[in-house]
Amino acid sequence: MAAPDVVAPPRARGFTTTAVHAGQEPDPLTGAVVPPIYQTSTFVQDGVNVLRAGHEYSRGSNPTRTGLETQLAALEGGHRAFAFASGLAAEDALLRAVLRPGDHIVLGADGYGGTNRLVNTVFGAWGVENTPVDITDPAAIAAAVRPGVTAVLWVETPSNPLLNIADLTAWAEIAHAAGALLVVDNTFASPYLQRPLALGADAVVHSTTKYIGGHSDVLGGAVVVADRGHRGVPLEESVGHQQFAAGAVAGPQDSYLAARGLKTLSLRMDRHQANAARLAEWLQGRPEIARVLYPGLPDHPGHALAARQMDGFGGVVSVRLAGGEPAARAFAEATELFALSVSLGGVESLICHSCEMTHASVRGTPLAVPRDLVRLSVGIEDVADLEADLAAALERAARR
Ligand SMILES: *Cc1c(COP(=O)(O)O)cnc(C)c1O
Numbered sequence: 001m002a003a004p005d006v007v008a009p010p011r012a013r014g015f016t017t018t019a020v021h022a023g024q025e026p027d028p029l030t031g032a033v034v035p036p037i038y039q040t041s042t043f044v045q046d047g048v049n050v051l052r053a054g055h056e057y058s059r060g061s062n063p064t065r066t067g068l069e070t071q072l073a074a075l076e077g078g079h080r081a082f083a084f085a086s087g088l089a090a091e092d093a094l095l096r097a098v099l100r101p102g103d104h105i106v107l108g109a110d111g112y113g114g115t116n117r118l119v120n121t122v123f124g125a126w127g128v129e130n131t132p133v134d135i136t137d138p139a140a141i142a143a144a145v146r147p148g149v150t151a152v153l154w155v156e157t158p159s160n161p162l163l164n165i166a167d168l169t170a171w172a173e174i175a176h177a178a179g180a181l182l183v184v185d186n187t188f189a190s191p192y193l194q195r196p197l198a199l200g201a202d203a204v205v206h207s208t209t210k211y212i213g214g215h216s217d218v219l220g221g222a223v224v225v226a227d228r229g230h231r232g233v234p235l236e237e238s239v240g241h242q243q244f245a246a247g248a249v250a251g252p253q254d255s256y257l258a259a260r261g262l263k264t265l266s267l268r269m270d271r272h273q274a275n276a277a278r279l280a281e282w283l284q285g286r287p288e289i290a291r292v293l294y295p296g297l298p299d300h301p302g303h304a305l306a307a308r309q310m311d312g313f314g315g316v317v318s319v320r321l322a323g324g325e326p327a328a329r330a331f332a333e334a335t336e337l338f339a340l341s342v343s344l345g346g347v348e349s350l351i352c353h354s355c356e357m358t359h360a361s362v363r364g365t366p367l368a369v370p371r372d373l374v375r376l377s378v379g380i381e382d383v384a385d386l387e388a389d390l391a392a393a394l395e396r397a398a399r400r
Contacts, residue, residue, distance in 0.1 A: 015075065015192060016266045023070025024259060037256045038063045060244050064252040068259040069222075072212075075191040075262070076204050078224035080236040082243045083255055087187065087207025088114050089248035090221030092122070094203055096246070097238035098181060098230045099151055101127035106144045108135040108155040109367055110162045112185065112207075113359040115154070116367060132367060135159060135166040136302065138174065145178045151230070156185035157194075158306070161318045161354040161375040163293045165302025168309060172200025181230055187211070187345075192269045193312045197226050203235060208250075208258040210345030211315070214268050218257040220250050268347065268380055272315025275386060276378040280317045282387055288327065288394045290372070293318040316344055317376045318354070323398075325371040329353055330397035332374050337381065337389040344377030349386055351376055 013021075026033050040062070043055045055061050065083050072081035084090040095118075099105075107119055109132035119130050131144040135155050145153070153175040157166035168184060175182035184196035186204045190211040196204050206212060208220035225235035243249060250258070273296070280294035295306040296313030306313055321327035331351075332340055338351035342358050352358060352375050359369040378386065 018074050019071065019265055020263050022074035023067040024263070035064065035067050037252050039252050058252070059247045059249055062249075062252055062255070064259070065250055065255040068250065068255040068262070071259055071262055072191075072206075072222050072224055076186070076224040077195050077197050078204065079227035080240070081222055081224040082239050083208070083250035083258070084221040084223070084243070085248045085250055085254070086219045087112075087205065087209055087221035088118055090205050090207075090223045091115060091118060091185075093242040093246060093248060094183065094205060094223045094239055095119070095123060095128075095152070097235070097242045099123065099126075099128055102149070103128050103151040104146050104149045105130040106141060106150055106153045106180075107132050108157075108159065108166065109133055110135065110159040110164055110369075111154075111156040112160050112187075113361045115156070115185065117361045119154075136164050138167065138170045141171065142174050145174060145180065147178055150178055150180045152181050152183055154183045154185070156188070157309075158188045158295055158302075158314055158316070160188060161293075161316070161358065161369060161373060163188075163295055163300070163302075163314075163316065163318055165295055165300075165306045165309070167305055168196050168199040168201060175202075176200070181235075188314055188316060189310055190265060190269060190345075192266050193273075193314060194310045197224065199309065202226050202228050202230075203239075208261075209343065211269060211272075212261055212265060212345075213258050214261040214265065214346060215257075216343065216346030216348065218254050218261075220254050220258045222258075269312065269315065271380040272345075272378055273312050275380065275383045276315045276317050276376075277313065278383050279376070279378055279386060279390065283317070283319055283390070286391075286394060288322055288331070288398060289319050290322040291320040293320070293373075315378045317378060319374050319376070320370060320372045321374065323372075325355075327397060328372045328374050329356075330400045331393055334393035334396040334400075335389050336392070337385060338376065338393070344375075346377070347380045349377060349379035349381060349389075 069081040107130045133144045155166045172182045181202040184201040187207045204224045206222040283292045294317045332353040338349045355369040
Protein backbone atom coordinates (compact mmCIF):
# COMPACT_ATOMS: atom_id res chain seq x y z
CA MET A 1 0.00 0.00 0.00
CA ALA A 2 1.35 3.40 -0.93
CA ALA A 3 2.27 5.67 1.94
CA PRO A 4 -0.21 8.50 2.33
CA ASP A 5 0.94 11.77 0.81
CA VAL A 6 2.62 13.91 3.36
CA VAL A 7 1.80 17.53 2.69
CA ALA A 8 3.93 20.06 4.49
CA PRO A 9 1.73 22.57 6.32
CA PRO A 10 1.88 26.02 4.77
CA ARG A 11 4.65 28.06 6.34
CA ALA A 12 3.21 30.85 8.46
CA ARG A 13 4.14 34.12 6.82
CA GLY A 14 5.91 36.87 8.66
CA PHE A 15 4.19 39.98 10.01
CA THR A 16 5.24 42.35 7.25
CA THR A 17 4.48 39.90 4.42
CA THR A 18 1.03 39.44 5.94
CA ALA A 19 0.59 43.21 6.33
CA VAL A 20 1.38 43.78 2.66
CA HIS A 21 -0.66 40.90 1.22
CA ALA A 22 -3.52 39.75 3.47
CA GLY A 23 -6.78 41.04 2.03
CA GLN A 24 -4.80 43.13 -0.47
CA GLU A 25 -4.72 40.86 -3.55
CA PRO A 26 -4.51 42.54 -6.98
CA ASP A 27 -7.87 43.38 -8.55
CA PRO A 28 -9.00 40.27 -10.50
CA LEU A 29 -10.85 42.36 -13.11
CA THR A 30 -8.10 44.80 -14.17
CA GLY A 31 -4.93 43.47 -12.57
CA ALA A 32 -4.47 46.69 -10.59
CA VAL A 33 -1.83 45.79 -8.02
CA VAL A 34 -3.53 47.96 -5.42
CA PRO A 35 -7.13 46.91 -4.82
CA PRO A 36 -9.42 49.74 -5.92
CA ILE A 37 -11.33 52.06 -3.60
CA TYR A 38 -14.89 50.86 -4.16
CA GLN A 39 -16.59 54.24 -3.77
CA THR A 40 -20.12 52.92 -4.05
CA SER A 41 -23.10 52.66 -1.75
CA THR A 42 -24.86 49.77 -3.50
CA PHE A 43 -24.17 46.78 -5.80
CA VAL A 44 -26.16 45.66 -8.83
CA GLN A 45 -27.95 42.31 -8.47
CA ASP A 46 -28.17 39.74 -11.28
CA GLY A 47 -31.62 38.67 -10.09
CA VAL A 48 -33.56 39.35 -6.91
CA ASN A 49 -31.03 38.67 -4.15
CA VAL A 50 -28.53 37.18 -6.62
CA LEU A 51 -25.33 38.95 -5.59
CA ARG A 52 -22.29 38.91 -7.87
CA ALA A 53 -19.58 38.87 -5.23
CA GLY A 54 -21.53 38.75 -1.99
CA HIS A 55 -21.88 42.52 -1.61
CA GLU A 56 -25.32 44.12 -1.46
CA TYR A 57 -25.09 47.51 0.27
CA SER A 58 -21.99 49.19 1.71
CA ARG A 59 -23.25 49.38 5.29
CA GLY A 60 -23.31 45.57 5.22
CA SER A 61 -20.06 45.15 3.33
CA ASN A 62 -17.81 46.95 0.87
CA PRO A 63 -14.80 45.29 -0.79
CA THR A 64 -12.36 48.01 0.34
CA ARG A 65 -13.51 47.64 3.93
CA THR A 66 -13.48 43.84 3.69
CA GLY A 67 -9.86 44.04 2.50
CA LEU A 68 -8.88 46.07 5.57
CA GLU A 69 -10.83 43.76 7.88
CA THR A 70 -9.07 40.70 6.42
CA GLN A 71 -5.69 42.38 6.87
CA LEU A 72 -6.47 43.32 10.51
CA ALA A 73 -7.79 39.88 11.46
CA ALA A 74 -4.65 38.26 10.00
CA LEU A 75 -2.27 40.61 11.84
CA GLU A 76 -3.98 40.28 15.22
CA GLY A 77 -4.37 36.51 14.83
CA GLY A 78 -8.15 37.03 15.15
CA HIS A 79 -11.17 35.16 13.86
CA ARG A 80 -12.86 38.25 12.35
CA ALA A 81 -12.26 41.99 12.27
CA PHE A 82 -14.76 44.81 11.86
CA ALA A 83 -13.79 48.32 10.75
CA PHE A 84 -15.56 51.40 12.07
CA ALA A 85 -15.62 55.15 11.49
CA SER A 86 -13.53 55.86 14.61
CA GLY A 87 -11.92 54.10 17.53
CA LEU A 88 -14.77 55.14 19.80
CA ALA A 89 -17.38 53.90 17.30
CA ALA A 90 -15.61 50.52 17.45
CA GLU A 91 -15.58 50.52 21.26
CA ASP A 92 -19.26 51.52 21.37
CA ALA A 93 -20.27 48.75 18.95
CA LEU A 94 -18.36 46.11 20.91
CA LEU A 95 -19.82 47.19 24.25
CA ARG A 96 -23.37 47.28 22.87
CA ALA A 97 -22.83 43.84 21.36
CA VAL A 98 -22.04 42.22 24.71
CA LEU A 99 -23.62 44.35 27.48
CA ARG A 100 -27.13 44.45 28.91
CA PRO A 101 -28.50 47.04 31.37
CA GLY A 102 -27.41 46.09 34.88
CA ASP A 103 -24.08 44.67 33.75
CA HIS A 104 -20.80 45.81 35.28
CA ILE A 105 -17.42 46.65 33.72
CA VAL A 106 -14.01 46.49 35.38
CA LEU A 107 -12.14 49.31 33.68
CA GLY A 108 -8.40 49.93 33.71
CA ALA A 109 -8.04 53.28 35.49
CA ASP A 110 -5.38 54.77 33.28
CA GLY A 111 -6.64 54.67 29.80
CA TYR A 112 -7.88 56.81 26.98
CA GLY A 113 -10.03 59.65 28.32
CA GLY A 114 -12.65 59.10 25.62
CA THR A 115 -13.13 55.46 26.63
CA ASN A 116 -13.81 56.64 30.15
CA ARG A 117 -16.31 59.21 28.88
CA LEU A 118 -18.08 56.61 26.72
CA VAL A 119 -18.37 54.08 29.53
CA ASN A 120 -19.48 56.63 32.14
CA THR A 121 -21.76 58.98 30.24
CA VAL A 122 -23.21 56.75 27.52
CA PHE A 123 -23.28 53.30 29.14
CA GLY A 124 -23.73 54.72 32.64
CA ALA A 125 -27.03 56.19 31.49
CA TRP A 126 -28.14 52.70 30.42
CA GLY A 127 -27.55 51.26 33.87
CA VAL A 128 -24.07 49.84 33.24
CA GLU A 129 -21.78 50.50 36.18
CA ASN A 130 -17.99 50.43 36.12
CA THR A 131 -15.18 50.13 38.64
CA PRO A 132 -11.82 51.69 37.74
CA VAL A 133 -8.83 49.57 38.80
CA ASP A 134 -5.05 49.83 38.94
CA ILE A 135 -4.05 47.87 35.83
CA THR A 136 -0.86 46.58 37.45
CA ASP A 137 -2.53 45.06 40.54
CA PRO A 138 -4.12 41.61 39.89
CA ALA A 139 -5.51 41.41 43.44
CA ALA A 140 -7.34 44.73 43.00
CA ILE A 141 -8.64 43.61 39.60
CA ALA A 142 -9.97 40.32 41.01
CA ALA A 143 -11.53 42.16 43.97
CA ALA A 144 -13.37 44.55 41.63
CA VAL A 145 -15.09 41.70 39.77
CA ARG A 146 -18.74 41.17 40.77
CA PRO A 147 -19.43 37.48 40.14
CA GLY A 148 -22.36 36.98 37.76
CA VAL A 149 -22.66 40.74 37.13
CA THR A 150 -19.30 41.74 35.64
CA ALA A 151 -19.54 41.10 31.91
CA VAL A 152 -16.41 42.86 30.65
CA LEU A 153 -12.88 43.56 31.85
CA TRP A 154 -11.35 46.37 29.77
CA VAL A 155 -7.69 47.28 29.75
CA GLU A 156 -5.25 49.33 27.72
CA THR A 157 -1.53 48.47 27.76
CA PRO A 158 0.79 50.33 27.53
CA SER A 159 -1.62 52.77 29.14
CA ASN A 160 -2.25 56.35 28.11
CA PRO A 161 -0.41 58.50 29.12
CA LEU A 162 1.31 56.83 32.11
CA LEU A 163 2.64 53.92 30.03
CA ASN A 164 1.92 51.36 32.73
CA ILE A 165 2.01 47.73 31.64
CA ALA A 166 -0.83 45.28 32.38
CA ASP A 167 -0.17 41.53 32.59
CA LEU A 168 -2.65 40.36 29.96
CA THR A 169 -2.38 36.67 30.87
CA ALA A 170 -3.35 37.50 34.45
CA TRP A 171 -6.20 39.75 33.31
CA ALA A 172 -7.52 36.96 31.02
CA GLU A 173 -7.47 34.42 33.85
CA ILE A 174 -9.43 36.74 36.14
CA ALA A 175 -11.96 37.55 33.40
CA HIS A 176 -12.54 33.95 32.37
CA ALA A 177 -12.82 32.69 35.95
CA ALA A 178 -15.72 35.14 36.31
CA GLY A 179 -17.34 34.23 32.98
CA ALA A 180 -16.51 37.72 31.70
CA LEU A 181 -14.82 38.88 28.51
CA LEU A 182 -11.40 40.48 28.35
CA VAL A 183 -11.18 43.41 25.93
CA VAL A 184 -7.77 44.96 25.21
CA ASP A 185 -7.24 48.35 23.61
CA ASN A 186 -4.12 47.60 21.54
CA THR A 187 -3.80 51.07 19.99
CA PHE A 188 -0.48 52.04 21.62
CA ALA A 189 1.38 48.81 20.86
CA SER A 190 -0.28 47.97 17.52
CA PRO A 191 -0.40 44.32 16.37
CA TYR A 192 3.27 44.57 15.37
CA LEU A 193 4.38 44.81 19.00
CA GLN A 194 1.62 42.96 20.88
CA ARG A 195 -1.03 40.37 20.05
CA PRO A 196 -3.47 40.22 23.00
CA LEU A 197 -5.69 37.47 21.52
CA ALA A 198 -2.76 35.04 21.77
CA LEU A 199 -2.46 35.99 25.47
CA GLY A 200 -6.10 35.14 26.18
CA ALA A 201 -8.05 38.30 25.30
CA ASP A 202 -11.47 37.76 23.71
CA ALA A 203 -11.47 40.97 21.67
CA VAL A 204 -9.05 43.71 20.68
CA VAL A 205 -10.03 47.27 19.85
CA HIS A 206 -8.03 49.79 17.88
CA SER A 207 -8.09 53.42 17.06
CA THR A 208 -6.70 52.95 13.52
CA THR A 209 -6.39 56.75 13.60
CA LYS A 210 -3.05 56.22 15.37
CA TYR A 211 -0.19 53.86 14.36
CA ILE A 212 -2.23 51.77 11.90
CA GLY A 213 -3.23 54.73 9.72
CA GLY A 214 0.10 56.23 10.73
CA HIS A 215 -0.05 59.52 8.85
CA SER A 216 -2.53 61.60 10.87
CA ASP A 217 -4.82 61.79 7.83
CA VAL A 218 -7.67 59.44 8.71
CA LEU A 219 -10.00 58.60 11.59
CA GLY A 220 -10.94 54.97 12.08
CA GLY A 221 -11.41 52.10 14.48
CA ALA A 222 -11.58 48.33 14.57
CA VAL A 223 -12.75 45.41 16.67
CA VAL A 224 -10.96 42.09 16.22
CA VAL A 225 -12.59 39.09 17.89
CA ALA A 226 -11.46 35.61 18.85
CA ASP A 227 -13.56 32.62 17.87
CA ARG A 228 -15.49 32.81 21.14
CA GLY A 229 -18.91 33.87 22.32
CA HIS A 230 -20.72 35.61 25.13
CA ARG A 231 -24.12 34.51 26.51
CA GLY A 232 -24.18 31.83 23.82
CA VAL A 233 -23.73 34.21 20.89
CA PRO A 234 -20.46 34.18 18.91
CA LEU A 235 -18.69 37.56 19.11
CA GLU A 236 -18.38 37.50 15.33
CA GLU A 237 -22.18 37.50 15.16
CA SER A 238 -22.95 40.03 17.90
CA VAL A 239 -20.32 42.57 16.80
CA GLY A 240 -21.18 42.03 13.12
CA HIS A 241 -24.82 42.68 13.94
CA GLN A 242 -23.98 45.98 15.68
CA GLN A 243 -21.83 47.06 12.75
CA PHE A 244 -24.66 46.39 10.29
CA ALA A 245 -27.64 47.40 12.44
CA ALA A 246 -26.18 50.58 13.94
CA GLY A 247 -23.98 51.39 10.96
CA ALA A 248 -20.93 53.32 12.23
CA VAL A 249 -18.86 51.72 9.47
CA ALA A 250 -15.54 52.81 7.99
CA GLY A 251 -16.11 54.32 4.54
CA PRO A 252 -14.18 53.13 1.46
CA GLN A 253 -11.70 56.06 1.41
CA ASP A 254 -10.96 55.71 5.12
CA SER A 255 -10.63 51.93 4.79
CA TYR A 256 -8.16 52.41 1.95
CA LEU A 257 -6.01 54.83 3.98
CA ALA A 258 -5.94 52.49 6.99
CA ALA A 259 -5.07 49.49 4.77
CA ARG A 260 -2.32 51.47 3.07
CA GLY A 261 -0.94 52.54 6.44
CA LEU A 262 -0.94 48.97 7.74
CA LYS A 263 1.39 47.86 4.94
CA THR A 264 4.24 49.96 6.36
CA LEU A 265 3.36 49.63 10.06
CA SER A 266 6.40 47.52 10.96
CA LEU A 267 8.86 49.87 9.24
CA ARG A 268 7.39 52.96 10.84
CA MET A 269 7.10 51.35 14.26
CA ASP A 270 10.75 50.24 14.19
CA ARG A 271 11.75 53.85 13.59
CA HIS A 272 9.23 55.30 16.09
CA GLN A 273 10.58 53.11 18.84
CA ALA A 274 14.25 53.53 17.99
CA ASN A 275 13.73 57.32 18.18
CA ALA A 276 11.64 57.02 21.36
CA ALA A 277 14.25 54.86 23.11
CA ARG A 278 17.02 57.28 22.25
CA LEU A 279 15.04 60.35 23.40
CA ALA A 280 13.88 58.61 26.59
CA GLU A 281 17.48 57.96 27.57
CA TRP A 282 18.55 61.48 26.67
CA LEU A 283 15.65 63.04 28.60
CA GLN A 284 16.67 61.08 31.71
CA GLY A 285 19.89 63.08 31.77
CA ARG A 286 18.19 66.51 31.61
CA PRO A 287 17.91 68.50 34.86
CA GLU A 288 14.47 69.89 33.84
CA ILE A 289 13.00 66.37 33.79
CA ALA A 290 12.05 64.74 37.10
CA ARG A 291 10.98 61.42 35.63
CA VAL A 292 10.82 59.71 32.24
CA LEU A 293 8.05 57.15 31.71
CA TYR A 294 8.97 54.69 28.98
CA PRO A 295 8.60 50.90 29.28
CA GLY A 296 11.89 50.40 27.44
CA LEU A 297 13.87 51.95 30.32
CA PRO A 298 15.23 49.31 32.73
CA ASP A 299 13.98 51.32 35.75
CA HIS A 300 10.36 51.35 34.49
CA PRO A 301 8.24 49.18 36.84
CA GLY A 302 6.71 47.32 33.88
CA HIS A 303 9.96 46.84 31.97
CA ALA A 304 10.41 43.08 32.52
CA LEU A 305 6.74 42.36 31.83
CA ALA A 306 6.77 44.50 28.68
CA ALA A 307 9.92 42.72 27.49
CA ARG A 308 8.09 39.39 27.90
CA GLN A 309 4.71 40.38 26.58
CA MET A 310 5.62 42.72 23.74
CA ASP A 311 8.00 42.68 20.78
CA GLY A 312 9.16 46.24 21.49
CA PHE A 313 8.34 49.22 23.69
CA GLY A 314 6.54 51.57 21.32
CA GLY A 315 6.88 55.18 20.29
CA VAL A 316 5.26 57.14 23.12
CA VAL A 317 7.30 58.68 25.93
CA SER A 318 5.86 60.67 28.83
CA VAL A 319 7.88 62.98 31.07
CA ARG A 320 7.20 64.69 34.38
CA LEU A 321 8.77 68.12 34.71
CA ALA A 322 10.82 69.08 37.74
CA GLY A 323 9.23 72.54 37.58
CA GLY A 324 5.69 71.17 37.95
CA GLU A 325 2.66 72.23 35.94
CA PRO A 326 3.95 75.63 34.74
CA ALA A 327 7.11 73.99 33.39
CA ALA A 328 5.09 71.23 31.71
CA ARG A 329 2.83 73.73 30.03
CA ALA A 330 5.71 75.96 28.94
CA PHE A 331 7.63 72.97 27.54
CA ALA A 332 4.62 71.73 25.56
CA GLU A 333 4.18 75.21 24.09
CA ALA A 334 7.84 75.75 23.24
CA THR A 335 8.69 73.01 20.73
CA GLU A 336 8.80 73.67 17.00
CA LEU A 337 9.12 70.25 15.33
CA PHE A 338 6.94 68.53 17.92
CA ALA A 339 3.49 69.92 17.11
CA LEU A 340 1.28 70.80 20.06
CA SER A 341 -1.71 68.55 19.48
CA VAL A 342 -3.71 65.60 20.73
CA SER A 343 -3.49 62.21 18.99
CA LEU A 344 -0.41 60.08 18.37
CA GLY A 345 1.08 57.45 16.10
CA GLY A 346 1.64 59.59 13.02
CA VAL A 347 4.93 60.02 11.18
CA GLU A 348 5.25 63.54 12.63
CA SER A 349 6.16 64.12 16.27
CA LEU A 350 3.46 65.51 18.57
CA ILE A 351 3.56 66.90 22.09
CA CYS A 352 0.70 67.36 24.52
CA HIS A 353 -0.03 68.48 28.05
CA SER A 354 -2.23 65.49 28.83
CA CYS A 355 -4.18 66.73 31.86
CA GLU A 356 -5.58 69.70 29.92
CA MET A 357 -5.82 68.09 26.48
CA THR A 358 -6.41 64.34 26.01
CA HIS A 359 -7.52 63.78 29.60
CA ALA A 360 -9.56 66.95 30.22
CA SER A 361 -12.68 64.77 30.66
CA VAL A 362 -11.25 63.20 33.86
CA ARG A 363 -9.88 66.47 35.27
CA GLY A 364 -10.61 66.80 38.98
CA THR A 365 -11.46 63.09 39.39
CA PRO A 366 -9.31 60.32 40.90
CA LEU A 367 -8.45 59.37 37.31
CA ALA A 368 -6.88 62.76 36.53
CA VAL A 369 -3.42 62.71 34.97
CA PRO A 370 -0.52 64.37 36.87
CA ARG A 371 -0.42 68.06 35.98
CA ASP A 372 3.36 68.05 35.49
CA LEU A 373 3.15 65.40 32.75
CA VAL A 374 3.85 65.94 29.06
CA ARG A 375 3.31 63.18 26.50
CA LEU A 376 5.47 62.86 23.42
CA SER A 377 4.37 60.90 20.37
CA VAL A 378 7.77 60.42 18.81
CA GLY A 379 7.63 60.52 15.03
CA ILE A 380 9.94 59.07 12.38
CA GLU A 381 11.98 62.24 11.77
CA ASP A 382 15.78 62.25 12.19
CA VAL A 383 16.35 61.79 15.89
CA ALA A 384 19.09 64.42 16.10
CA ASP A 385 16.56 67.03 14.95
CA LEU A 386 14.01 65.84 17.51
CA GLU A 387 16.59 65.97 20.29
CA ALA A 388 17.67 69.48 19.28
CA ASP A 389 14.03 70.61 19.24
CA LEU A 390 13.40 69.25 22.74
CA ALA A 391 16.63 70.76 24.06
CA ALA A 392 15.77 74.19 22.66
CA ALA A 393 12.23 73.95 24.04
CA LEU A 394 13.42 73.00 27.53
CA GLU A 395 15.79 75.98 27.53
CA ARG A 396 13.14 78.34 26.17
CA ALA A 397 10.62 77.09 28.73
CA ALA A 398 13.11 77.62 31.59
CA ARG A 399 13.49 81.30 30.58
CA ARG A 400 9.74 81.97 30.65
C1 LIG B 1 -7.41 57.74 20.08
C2 LIG B 1 -7.68 56.58 20.94
C3 LIG B 1 -8.97 56.02 21.03
C4 LIG B 1 -10.17 56.62 20.32
O1 LIG B 1 -10.06 56.54 18.94
P1 LIG B 1 -10.72 57.62 17.93
O2 LIG B 1 -10.27 57.11 16.61
O3 LIG B 1 -10.18 58.96 18.29
O4 LIG B 1 -12.20 57.54 18.13
C5 LIG B 1 -9.13 54.89 21.81
N1 LIG B 1 -8.09 54.34 22.49
C6 LIG B 1 -6.86 54.87 22.44
C7 LIG B 1 -5.76 54.23 23.22
C8 LIG B 1 -6.60 55.99 21.67
O5 LIG B 1 -5.38 56.52 21.65
